[in-house]
Amino acid sequence: MDTYYSKPANGFTFTGTVKDNNRFAKVEVKFATSTTTITSNVSPVNWNQGSDTQDWKAVFDGTGAYPDGKYKVTVTAYDMTGMASSETKSFILDSTPPTVRFTLPAKETKPQVNGRINAFGIDADKDLNKDFASVIVLGGPTAAITGETGDKPNAANPSANPPLAAGEPGSQSGIDQMWFHIGFIDGTTYNDANRFPTKADIKTWEDTLIRRHNPGLSAADVAALTVKQRNGYMDTIAEYRATGDSDNLGNAWFKLGGKRKPTGFVIDNPNIYDWRMEIPEKLNAMTATSDPDNYDDHYATKVDNVSISNGVEIGGLNLYAGTVTVKGRTYTVSDTAVRQMVRAVPGQPGGVYRLPLWIRLTDTAGNVEYYCHDIWFDTNGSIPTTSIDSPSNGTQYNARGGTISVDGTARSNTSVYNVIFRVFADGVPDTNLDGIQTNGRPNPAPKTIGTNGMPAAGNLVRINIGDYPSATSDMVNKLPAAYQTNGWQQASLTKPVGSGESVVPWSIMLSQEGGWDNLIKTNGFASGGAGKDMVRIWLEVFVFNGTASPVRSSIYANDNLGTGGTINPALPDGSNTLYGTAADPKPYVKAFYISTGSAEINDPQVGAWNNQTGSPNLYPNFTWNNYKGAGLETRGNRFAFGATLVPNPNGNPSSGLGEVAYRVKLD
Numbered sequence: 001m002d003t004y005y006s007k008p009a010n011g012f013t014f015t016g017t018v019k020d021n022n023r024f025a026k027v028e029v030k031f032a033t034s035t036t037t038i039t040s041n042v043s044p045v046n047w048n049q050g051s052d053t054q055d056w057k058a059v060f061d062g063t064g065a066y067p068d069g070k071y072k073v074t075v076t077a078y079d080m081t082g083m084a085s086s087e088t089k090s091f092i093l094d095s096t097p098p099t100v101r102f103t104l105p106a107k108e109t110k111p112q113v114n115g116r117i118n119a120f121g122i123d124a125d126k127d128l129n130k131d132f133a134s135v136i137v138l139g140g141p142t143a144a145i146t147g148e149t150g151d152k153p154n155a156a157n158p159s160a161n162p163p164l165a166a167g168e169p170g171s172q173s174g175i176d177q178m179w180f181h182i183g184f185i186d187g188t189t190y191n192d193a194n195r196f197p198t199k200a201d202i203k204t205w206e207d208t209l210i211r212r213h214n215p216g217l218s219a220a221d222v223a224a225l226t227v228k229q230r231n232g233y234m235d236t237i238a239e240y241r242a243t244g245d246s247d248n249l250g251n252a253w254f255k256l257g258g259k260r261k262p263t264g265f266v267i268d269n270p271n272i273y274d275w276r277m278e279i280p281e282k283l284n285a286m287t288a289t290s291d292p293d294n295y296d297d298h299y300a301t302k303v304d305n306v307s308i309s310n311g312v313e314i315g316g317l318n319l320y321a322g323t324v325t326v327k328g329r330t331y332t333v334s335d336t337a338v339r340q341m342v343r344a345v346p347g348q349p350g351g352v353y354r355l356p357l358w359i360r361l362t363d364t365a366g367n368v369e370y371y372c373h374d375i376w377f378d379t380n381g382s383i384p385t386t387s388i389d390s391p392s393n394g395t396q397y398n399a400r401g402g403t404i405s406v407d408g409t410a411r412s413n414t415s416v417y418n419v420i421f422r423v424f425a426d427g428v429p430d431t432n433l434d435g436i437q438t439n440g441r442p443n444p445a446p447k448t449i450g451t452n453g454m455p456a457a458g459n460l461v462r463i464n465i466g467d468y469p470s471a472t473s474d475m476v477n478k479l480p481a482a483y484q485t486n487g488w489q490q491a492s493l494t495k496p497v498g499s500g501e502s503v504v505p506w507s508i509m510l511s512q513e514g515g516w517d518n519l520i521k522t523n524g525f526a527s528g529g530a531g532k533d534m535v536r537i538w539l540e541v542f543v544f545n546g547t548a549s550p551v552r553s554s555i556y557a558n559d560n561l562g563t564g565g566t567i568n569p570a571l572p573d574g575s576n577t578l579y580g581t582a583a584d585p586k587p588y589v590k591a592f593y594i595s596t597g598s599a600e601i602n603d604p605q606v607g608a609w610n611n612q613t614g615s616p617n618l619y620p621n622f623t624w625n626n627y628k629g630a631g632l633e634t635r636g637n638r639f640a641f642g643a644t645l646v647p648n649p650n651g652n653p654s655s656g657l658g659e660v661a662y663r664v665k666l667d
Contacts, residue, residue, distance in 0.1 A: 004173040004365040007095035011062035018077040019053045025078040032520040033069045034168065059239075065160065068094050068153040068167030068331040094173040096154045097369035098361045104146040105135040105375060135375055136352075139318035140382030140545070140552045141414045145277045145373070146552035149175045151363050173364035175272050178256040179234050181205075181358040182329065183313075183341035186251075190335075190343060199370050202358045206230075209237050209251055234360070241296070242328035244341070250329045252341075259293040263301050263326050264308065279319065281546070285311030293361065300325035315480075315552070317377040321353055351379040383552050384412035384545040386419065386506075399534045399595035403511040409503065409579045410493075416504040418497050420471040422487040423461040423510065426540040428453045460487045461537075465512065468492070475550050479542060483587065491541075510537070520595075534595035540587040 014029055031038040038060060058075075060066075071093055076086040137143055151174055153167025184190060184195050185205050207222050212234045225233075239257050242250025252261055257270035264283060267275040286309050288295045298309040298504040301324050306312050308319070320341050323332050331341040333353070357373040388408040391400065410416045471488035479488075483510075488496075491506040520535050544550030 004092050004094050006367050007062075007066055007093060009062055010240040011064065012060040012066075013057060014073055014075070015055065015057045015062075016075060016297045017053050017055055020077070020079045021443075022079045022081060024054060025080050025082075026131075027058075028076045028078070029062055030072075030074040032072050032074070033067070038064065059552075065148065065162040066093060066095070067165045068092075068096055068171045068568045070168060070171060071454075087633075090360065091173050092173065092365075094151075094153070094171055094363065094365035094518070095367065096150040096152065096167065097368070098149055098175050098363045099360055100147055100149050100371040102145075102147045102371075102373045104144045105373075113447045131192075134356055135373070136381075137375065137377045137540055138353075138413055139379040140281065140315045140323065142278055142280045143316040143377070145357065146275065147278075147359075147373075148274050149272060149361060151175055163336040176362045176364075177231060177363045178272050178275070179238055179253055179360040180256065181253050181360070182249075182262050182338075183252045183326075183353065184343065186339055192346065195346070196354070196374065197356055197358070199372070202360075202370060202372075206234070206360070207247075209253070210234075210584070211242070212249055213237060227362055229261075230368075231253070231362060240327070241293075245299045246328050247328070250327060252326055260327060261294055263294070263297045264314050264334045265325050279316045280314070282313045283308050283311055285309065286481040297325045297327065297356075300330075311564050315382075317355065317375070318379050320355055321351075321377075321379045321557040340489060345376055351381075353379070359490050382412070382414055382545055383416075384416060384543045385412060386410040386541060386543045386588055388539075388541065388588055389592070391592050399593035401595050403509060404535045404537075404592075404594065406510060406539060407505070408507070408541065408588075409505045411503050412543075413502065414545045415498075416473075416493075416495075416503055417544040417546040417550045418475060419491040419493060419506045419541060419543045420475055420488045421468075421508055421541045422489065423463060425457040425461050425535045426459055426538060459538075460488070463489060463508065465489070468508065475544060476554050478550050480553075480586075483540075483542075488542075494638040508539075521630060534593050536591060536593050539590040541589070542587050 001658055005171045012031065014031075018024060022580060027549075030037065056075075058150075069092070070090065072090050074086055074088045076084050078232055079086045093607050151172040153169060153171045154164065156166035157164040161297055179204060185201055188194075188197070188201070190196070200403070207551070210225075210230070211219070213233065213236060235255060235258075237251055237258055238255040240249055240251070240259065246536050254262060256267070256272060256275055261267055264279050266278045266280060266283075267276070268278075283298075286295055291298075295309060299307050301308050301319070303312050303314055303322070305317065310315055313636065321333060323330060324341060326341065329339055331337070331339045333342060333344075335343065335528050340357045345352045355374065355375045355377065357375055359373075360368065361371065362368045386408050388406065390407050390413070391404060406421075408419070410419050443574045468489040468491065471490055476484050476488055491508050494505045494507075495501045542553045
């Protein structure tokens with residue numbers, strides 16, 4: 001006998017033969033464990049066959065309670081003279097299916113917040129994921145799917161009929177093989193009434209594929225297959241790569257340790273007892289030679305129009321939120337698609353998808369069980385954000401001068417990697433900067449607006465490169481194509497770049513010294529008479545997340561200005577709906593005015609130097625044109641100067657006294 005058996009549905013049947021020179025009296029079969037003995041007298045056969053060989057059969061039906069453990073079957077044959085002969089066989093009964101425990105992504109229990117998934121939370125509506133272990137993970141960074149398998153004897157079940165004792169320790173046969181299926185089932189209609197493939201669905205799909213790959217098998221033949229026979233067919237199915245979308249032999253079954261792997265998955269630890277799969281944020285490059293079994297699928301799948309076989313950032317599970325080729329067939333994100341890897345989760349914000357992962361696990365005895373991990377991932381969940389705390393968006397009546405500090409705080413659910421910015425200056429005098437936007441730009445548009453809604457290069461202002469180095473090409477290449485131009489610089493972070501911190505304050509000092517004058521000369525406008533020139537500064541900011549390289553850039557959450565839509569107080573942070581999307585990020589923006597116009601100096605005794613009358617010109621070699629000065633009085637070894645500052649000499653409502661500076665020249 002084989003060492004391990006699982007309990008047949010109809011119980012146990014033992015058969016054999018007996019032979020004796022005399023007539024037989026009976027055959028007795030004892031079916032025993034260390035604690036229980038069940039005896040069955042073989043149903044009478046024709047014992048009057050003399051010395052001919054006789055067949056016997058003993059049946060222990062399926063209604064009995066047979067706990068897992070070591071069993072002995074003893075067959076004793078008696079003849080008419082009372083002589084007996086016995087033979088004993090042993091086997092181990094293991095009727096308990098193996099188990100799976102998913103360790104990553106870890107199941108979350110945090111509730112919804114105002115009807116929306118909380119960060120790292122799950123949906124609280126149990127009807128959406130009934131009987132499944134739902135999790136929510138972030139798209140973007142590397143995602144790991146891990147699990148542990150186990151096998152042990154049955155637990156006691158005193159309420160069973162008849163009561164079932166606990167299995168004998170050590171009677172488990174051990175884990176044998178594991179297959180897994182990702183995505184939804186081909187051709188099935190999923191809707192509110194049928195949201196997810198059930199265990200019955202996945203078993204029916206298995207039967208369907210076995211028959212498709214083996215046309216000679218009937219439905220009855222497939223139903224009669226043993227688990228071990230099915231395992232052989234499943235090996236063939238898991239290794240099969242379809243010849244195209246119309247190939248009905250295609251499927252998304254894989255075997256742990258097999259050659260084929262889901263597109264983008266890295267399975268370096270196929271240990272069946274403690275297995276791990278990863279979907280990295282950045283995929284290593286591959287060739288047809290380095291990985292011939294999976295290269296074609298990776299080459300056919302593109303991110304930003306680049307084949308992922310080239311080794312590009314695929315953004316973890318976000319790869320499956322787009323069109324992906326798996327085992328020769330194309331899967332798209334559409335509720336009406338024939339083949340779907342993921343589907344949008346009902347009742348959640350855009351960008352939340354679910355990816356079913358079903359596991360088929362067998363043990364050595366031939367038990368099989370199916371387990372599911374219902375993985376939800378949020379494509380927007382890893383997008384970093386930032387606030388720009390100062391300066392406030394202002395009008396031309398709040399123009400500022402001198403050094404201006406721009407301060408913000410970057411945040412990420414993973415880690416903040418870097419903050420980059422660029423500064424433009426334009427000459428728009430009549431916008432109130434209330435957030436009214438046209439294609440992401442202030443309305444009205446700057447005078448020298450460039451193509452594609454971007455400011456012209458002539459508006460670009462370069463801040464001190466020594467303090468704010470240029471952004472690297474690796475950063476700039478992560479931006480949307482329209483923003484991949486020169487001028488991006490790195491802001492000062494209060495924590496080291498790539499430190500892994502999730503909250504990082506940053507700052508930019510816009511100190512142009514005399515540079516504001518040049519900006520105003522080029523882009524400014526008169527706003528209150530001569531000398532009252534000012535410009536508008538347009539600041540754009542992107543923040544990156546990641547641990548070693550920037551992975552995702554921010555989207556403009558509109559700073560409560562209403563640019564992305566109506567303010568939605570139901571969202572956790574009370575902000576508006578997002579202006580951009582994961583696929584089309586936008587920068588955070590801040591706009592304010594600067595001015596170099598000084599307050600008027602006016603006094604009955606003082607005028608412009610070039611217009612002075614009544615007092616002798618003490619400095620005939622000095623050119624006084626365009627200066628306004630204070631009165632001067634000398635007293636022995638001392639001197640003094642003074643003036644009356646008039647903040648608004650012309651009565652212009654746009655003027656105001658902001659900063660006072662003075663210069664003393666001694667000749």
